[in-house]
Every structure is written in structure tokens, then in C-alpha cells.
Amino acid sequence: MIIQRYMDLPKFVSLVQTRSLYLAKMSAFEDALEGGLTVDDFFKTSNAPAHIDLAINDIWPRAAETADERASRLESSKSAQSEVTERQFQTPFGSYPRDDAERLFPACREWIYVSCWHQSEHECAAMWRLYGRDKNSVCIFSTDEQLKAAMALDSSCDSLEIEQVKYICHINDSFSGSPLDPFISKSKPYAFERETRVVAWNSGLDLSTSPKNEKSGLLLEVNLGKIIQKVVVSPHADPWFKNIVKKLCEDARLSLEVEDSVIRMEPVSDIYRAMSYNQSRKPDA
Template sequence: MNAQHPTFNPPADEDVKIWRYMDFTKLISLFDSEALFLSRADKLGDPFEGSFPLANVLARAFVPAQVPEEFKANFQEAMAKKAITHKRVSRCVAVNCWHMNDHESAAMWKLYLKSDEGIAIRSSYRRLRDAIQHEGPVYVGCVNYIDYQQEWFPEANLLNPFVYKRKSFEHERELRVVLPVFSAASPGREYFEVPTIDHGINVKVDLQVLIESVYIAPGTAKWFHDLVSSAITRYGHTFRIVQSELSQEPIW
């Protein structure tokens, strides 16, 4: 189920359009599993995923005045271990990413498709939130974009790093689904030392609630449009199919 969490902020407009760009095989996987695939955070392709800004890291060297003298050494040791701990946390968090935009994006088509034979699912924040059927808590919120060399963010919660990215990714306008899978340390092991997720996790969703329409990538042949239509019918759905507006001819 979608759960409330102070780290995860919804968009100002809960009906904002969101998009997920994918190839045809991932569409079939979605239909077949009736689940969103959430990738393990450290496998998303961004080495900064789950990390902290420079200011946060530098601040760990300072011991607050209110820490008693007899506990300062323990405090410094704990701060020294933070980097290792937080890097491990990325192996215990799964993420699924969406693009917020009122219109389809030419940049997103190029970024996420390896060929012309792709589709985009159009949904909304409200639809995504309401479609999640996972038994445990799943969080949905907007990503914040900051300068990791100049800015910082609070470290009060282990999930805070997963709603921040570098400003160079600001064009993604990302809304993300996040599922933490934390477990207690086993004998002889520290917390988060052992990954709790292999590659990712499938989170069950109600496809009828989630999918508003299916967009066909620009430049695709008619046979691909027919293939997508056939697949939708075969799985018992009636989703509206829309040819990308980027395929339209200019008017001179």
C-alpha cells in the first residue's frame, strides 16, 4: 500500500501527468506480472544514488558541543562508519522512476529507448498512488535536485538520500516509488551488511487504475502499433493507444 512518510512529498497537483518510457518487452512484462519492477537503488546507473552532498560529509568531522567528553570518541567512530553504512543501505532500497510532465518528452524518448519500437505509459500521481497493492508500506514522492558541492539535506532519516539527486538530472522531473527492505543484523553481522534485495522487487499494481493510456514511440511503423494493440487486447485490457505527437508532419 502507499504510505505517508515525511521524506516523500507529493506533487502540488495530485493529477499531474506522469510517464514511464519503456521498450515493448517491458510492457509485456508489466502486463504479465501486473507489477511494477523496482530496481535496487545501487543498480540504477547513477553512482551518486543514495549518497550525501559534500557539506553533509564534511560536517561529520565536527563533534557537537553538547556531546559529553566521555562520549566524543564513540561519536567520532560512529561518524566515521556512516559512509560504509549508507553505501550498504542502497542495497536494501528499491526504486521505480516516472517522469512528471503535461506532455510527452522528446528527450525522454531518446534517453530510455534503444530503438524506435517503444511505448510510454501515461498515468498520474493519483493513479500511481492508488494503484499500488503491495502489502507493506511503499512510498511515492518527488525528487529534489540540489548542488551536491554547495548544498546539503537533513540526515534524520535513512531514506532522505533517495529523494535527492544532482542538478544535472533536473530535466528528469522525477517522481519515484521507493520500497525499503530493512532487516535486523544477523549474528556476527552489522546492520545493512548483507543485501536484502538481489536485483529488484516486483510491486503489485492494479493496471486498470494505473494506466490512463499507452503512447507509441515516434517514427514507428504501423505493424508495431498493431502489435501493441494486439497485446493489450490479449491481456484483457482496453487502454487507449495514442501515436506520439512527435510523429506529426510540420505545417508550412
Template sequence: MVVVDKVEEVDGEAVLRRYMDLAKFAALLQSGSFFHCKMSNFDDGLEGGLTADDYITFTNDLAYLDLTMALWPVVQESQEERQVRLDKVERIRSFVDQETFETIFGPMLKSNAVEYFERARRWVYVSCWNKAQTECAGMWSLYGADNSICICTTVNQVSKYLQFDGLEVTKSVMAEVDYLDHGEGSFSDQELGAFVSKAEPFGFEKEIRVIAWNSSKNYGELAQDNPHAGVFSRSVDLNLIINKIVVSPKADGWFKSVVEKLCTAYGLNVEIEYSSLLSPRISHLVDTRLLRK
């Protein structure tokens, strides 16, 4: 079994939330498994791609440009001098051709950098969690539905109790997403950076993600089509991961009862509460007592 490693910078006690509709919650209860989507299926085309700065770092295009410039004729250069210069350029080119950079799949040639990041997106699997002490109205709208729920847990619980079977996945890491300008910013981590970075407009998501991959795949294998939409991680007991369930503020009156019955049927014994967005307006002295916790 493959467990989820937590990078040092992530606070283990941080509260994580995941918003889902009833169908996905029922599937979670039935299977005890969390889905990790392959990155190439994400709507954001920048995810898994390079920033401008990192393009310079990971590719050898600038080195090849310098070598091309070095091939230009030199005024009043003898035939012997020209041959010496060209031989030097060829020796440098041979070195540049072999330059590599480190990746989560092992060393890759810099000359294959652009293709590598495009290929890797097909074989890197991600599950997304909202790092927040409180609910987010925007997250309800984006990832929930009128009849939806939000499960609450912590970084330590996800890291400790989620496991992969080791067939499709040999490595898994939990990391906080870095929101950046792909034109001006750069990755904070050479190997993981492209897979834990998103464009700045998504910053409101405050995302921590679980990333999983098969580290044994080589450059050629990454070129193959991935027939799977994603992979699943499993928890022996969802009670070890889920601390609380919050019901959508737009849920129908009958919905909370259905969630309670589902939890009972599958042995999930956790607190189920209505969204704090349903708190009443304060119009009386008694209301001040009701809203205080």
C-alpha cells in the first residue's frame, strides 16, 4: 500500500474541506474511496505547464540559441580559426544535448522538457481540498449543488488514513498549492512545482492537494494515452478521516435527513450540521446568545 506523504511546510492540524453533491457522497460511503482525477482533465490549461522563468530553467533553448549565434561568420577569421571555433561549438552542443533536470519520474532531457510536462499531466492524479476554518460561499457554488454537503477533516488525518493500492500509484504527496502569475512567477519546487501551482485568479480556493503518480514510468511510457480518468485512494474507516459534515445552505428541507440515513446505513458516525450561512439575522437580544458558540 502507498500512503500519502506530507511536505514539511503543510500544517498537519489545518482544517480541510471537500464539497460534493449527493451522488458523489453516496459513492464515497459505498466504496470508502476518494477519487483523484488525472490532471489533463482539469479545465485550467495552465496547470501542469511551465511559467516563463521555468521555461528558461528547464529547457536548453537559450543554450541552443547561443550556439546558433556562435556559428555566424567572423570577420577576417582564417580557415583554421574557423574550424577550431566550430569544433568547440560542436563539443558544447554535445554537452547541451545531454543536459537533464530532475522530475517526479526521474531525470529528463532538457530538450524534452516541454513534451515532458505535457505528457506528465496525463499520468499525475490529483484530489483537491479547501484549506479553511470556515465554509466558503464560493466553494458551495462551484463544487457543490443545491443538495450537497461538505466533509471536514485535517491534513494529518488525510495523510495518515488514505492509501493507494500500489498498482497505478507508487508515490503520493500532500502539498499546498502555490498561486502565481505564469508570466512573472516561478515554481518553488523543481520536481513538484508544475503540479502544485495554479494561476492567481484561483487563489480564493486556498487549495491543498493530494498528488499521486507511478514513479516507475519513463519518458516513452508517459507518451502513451492514459485510459483511466483517475485513480482511487481508500480509507479503512471513513470515521478516521471525516470529522463533520455540513449541509448546503441551499439544500431542500428533506435533504439533511437523507444524509443522516445514509451515514447511519454505512456506519459513519459524525456530526451533521446545517451551513452557518443559514444563521438568522440578529434582531433581538436572544439572537446574540444563539449565534455565539
């Protein structure tokens, strides 16, 4: 699966010079629905609905109920309350009491780190506009297999997955049941992004003692020679920018193709340009 990442020059310099990929914590994302629950999954995760049900149906007095009947019913209610309290919900960091779901589930977004990639064999004009906002920006091409093989986990993270993002309606849809599902799902209006997501986390973290994360993200060491198939320069870049990108790659001892964007291609308007393009065609074209 061919994937791409669009980035401005400072981010590309950071990638090349540190030989590390930056993953941001999910709580830093602008979309408040990312890493959140659907309506159905809230009912499956939180104990609030069960407590409301017990309060309404088991605790309030009933008409024409004797004292003995009420005492017996309240005793049964205690047993049901105990069973509800023991229920657990699942996260990538293990199981926690459902009574704590509304406090602890949002903490997952603090400790799950993400790098977002676009899935496509070709450049995307919309991605250039959104994520290559600086005219002097680049797009790097890779594959999901190459990316996973080239990344090195460290003491800060022991788990890593590369998953295609699912686009859902948080009102009508439900997750499949995997604890990772909420963190590889986005609202349907973002479906045009065709996102593939690198997700990393430390499965041994205790959310109950670490609800907040002071870091904005983390750097994971990568083998750049394995990750980057080629670098494409923005169609809006200054004429000198391509040489700067080539020099950065050479200084980092990276043998990479640095190409102009196909969006920058001049129209085939005469025989000379047609012959020029014909010479550059790939054998299988």
C-alpha cells in the first residue's frame, strides 16, 4: 500500500537530520471527535446508564409495597449494584472499571501517539493545499510495510500499528470491538483524506495514575533509506527549492529520487514537448 506524507521544509529537515519520525499525541488534534466514542459505544463503556437504571427502577419506593418487600428488593439491588461496579472496559492500556470510563477514557488520547499519512499511488492536489501550506514543501512516498519495518520502538513505546483509518458517523455507527478502534476512526467529513495512521503507545502505562501527558509528542527512530522511496517537491515551490532538498538528502547520505510535482507539468503543446515527455516515460507506461 503506497502512502504519502506532505510536510513543510522544517518538518522535512527534522525528519532527515534526526532520522526520527515525529508522532503527535492525539489530544493535540483539532478534531474533538478523534479518539472519542460513538453513542452505542458510550453505553457499552460507561456505567452511567446502568446506575441510572438501578436508581430509577430499584431504589425509588413502589406503590403499595410493604416494608418487607422493599427490604428484599433493596438487598437484591445491592447485589446488582456490586455486579455493575465490577464491570471493566478495555483500552490499549489494559482494563479499567467502567465507573471510571468518563474520566479515564479521554486519557487514552493523551498517551496515544500518531503520524498521519495519505494513501494513494499519486499526488493529491488537496493534500498539497492542506498539509503543504508553505509553497516550499515536499511529499515523501513510502509503503505501509516499509514504514513499519523501518521504525524502532524504544522504552517510551512498546506497541505500534499501522492501520487504515475508518470513517464513521459517531451517532449511528459502532466500533468492531478492538480497543484500538476509537483511535483509528474519524468522522465521515474527513473521508477525502484517505488516511493511513501510524499509532504508537506504551501498553504498560497506568492511566489511573497518569491522566495527563506533558509532552506534545515523541520521536521514533527510523531507517530513512528504507522508508523513503522518493521525494516530490511542491508544485508551488520556488525554483531554487528542489536543489535545497537534494542537498539535504546528499548531506544525510540518502540516495533518493527528488522529483518535480506532476501538477507542475507543462501542457503537451508541440512536437518538441511531446518528444521530451515520451523520452521520460516509464517502460510499462
